[in-house]
Amino acid sequence: MATEAFLPLTTPMKTFLSWMLWPLLVITCLLITAYGMAAGSPVLYFNFAYLFLIISLFTLEKFMPFEKEWEQPDGQTFANIAHTISSKGTVQLLLLWGGVIGLTEYMKPLADSTPYGIWPRDWPLALQVIMGVYIAEFGLYWAHRLSHITPFFWRFHAIHHSVTKLWFVNTGRFHFMDSLWKIMLSLTPLLLLGAPMEVIQWISAVTAFIGLLTHCNVDMKCGPLNYIFSTPELHRWHHSRDLSEGNRNYGENVILWDQVFGTFINPSYRPPTDIGMSDYLPTKFLHQLAWPFLTVKARQRLAPDYVYKPFVYEEK
Numbered sequence: 228m229a230t231e232a233f234l235p236l237t238t239p240m241k242t243f244l245s246w247m248l249w250p251l252l253v254i255t256c257l258l259i260t261a262y263g264m265a266a267g268s269p270v271l272y273f274n275f276a277y278l279f280l281i282i283s284l285f286t287l288e289k290f291m292p293f294e295k296e297w298e299q300p301d302g303q304t305f306a307n308i309a310h311t312i313s314s315k316g317t318v319q320l321l322l323l324w325g326g327v328i329g330l331t332e333y334m335k336p337l338a339d340s341t342p343y344g345i346w347p348r349d350w351p352l353a354l355q356v357i358m359g360v361y362i363a364e365f366g367l368y369w370a371h372r373l374s375h376i377t378p379f380f381w382r383f384h385a386i387h388h389s390v391t392k393l394w395f396v397n398t399g400r401f402h403f404m405d406s407l408w409k410i411m412l413s414l415t416p417l418l419l420l421g422a423p424m425e426v427i428q429w430i431s432a433v434t435a436f437i438g439l440l441t442h443c444n445v446d447m448k449c450g451p452l453n454y455i456f457s458t459p460e461l462h463r464w465h466h467s468r469d470l471s472e473g474n475r476n477y478g479e480n481v482i483l484w485d486q487v488f489g490t491f492i493n494p495s496y497r498p499p500t501d502i503g504m505s506d507y508l509p510t511k512f513l514h515q516l517a518w519p520f521l522t523v524k525a526r527q528r529l530a531p532d533y534v535y536k537p538f539v540y541e542e543k
């Protein structure tokens with residue numbers, strides 16, 4: 228193949244890379260972000276790091292894919308990108324609207340002024356960020372787990388699970404309601420505790436980098452890191468059609484809450500290639516956006532082949 232001739236990777240090189248890639252990419256992105264924070268341009272440098280990660284994963288998915296079958300197009304690229312933009316845009320709009328009604332001004336003292344809250348601002352920044360990641364993750368874990376348990380939240384979250392292949396492009400494939408629900412549960416405790424904005428920026432950056440990695444179709448071996456972080460190896464189980472595997476590994480950044488609440492799995496055998504869900508979902512973006520709000524009758528009008536199926540939850 229032309230790509231392999233351009234960059235020949237021998238098996239030992241691929242093995243070495245597969246073990247090194249996850250920590251190497253995360254550390255590089257964190258260093259770029261840290262430089263940006265120190266230089267006073269956190270957003271610009273975060274975007275550099277994010278772009279670097281996108282280009283790296285795009286290239287690596289070509290040279291060392293985890294699953295060859297997932298290289299085939301699934302017709303969902305536009306929908307994936309449109310959901311990413313609409314969910315990220317909704318969160319931005321909410322923050323803007325918060326500013327308009329004065330909510331942001333109200334929140335500012337919570338986040339920026341020294342006297343508010345019980346947040347340990349005198350701790351080293353790295354320690355504050357680590358603690359913040361675990362606190363935010365508690366909200367993310369329960370928002371995600373409840374999205375699998377309750378029919379109402381599953382309506383929205385199902386869009387994320389409708390993909391039949393994993394690659395970095397479907398990382399942001401979330402219904403905007405799903406994103407709002409998650410951000411609410413993860414951000415509120417941090418703001419109430421009085422976490423500084425710098426810590427919140429760091430947590431957002433870490434979540435963006437680790438999230439992009441969890442969906443990538445790159446052959447990465449994470450070994451002991453699978454017991455600390457949400458890695459691609461762990462997240463592939465979460466996309467299994469088999470609900471006893473799929474209703475597991477809810478973690479987004481770290482996997483502690485899965486270990487605490489008994490939903491962690493890390494089997495030694497290979498996860499299934501045939502991923503997805505048994506629920507029906509239309510293929511067009513706008514139909515997918517409307518789908519969770521529709522009644523059975525409205526769904527049948529939109530998609531005549533739609534057959535109603537009762538919600539099923541299975542964990543063991």
Ligand SMILES: [Zn+2]
Nearest residue numbers: 371384388465
């Ligand atoms: Zn899920």
Ligand SMILES: [Zn+2]
Nearest residue numbers: 387442462466
């Ligand atoms: Zn996912």
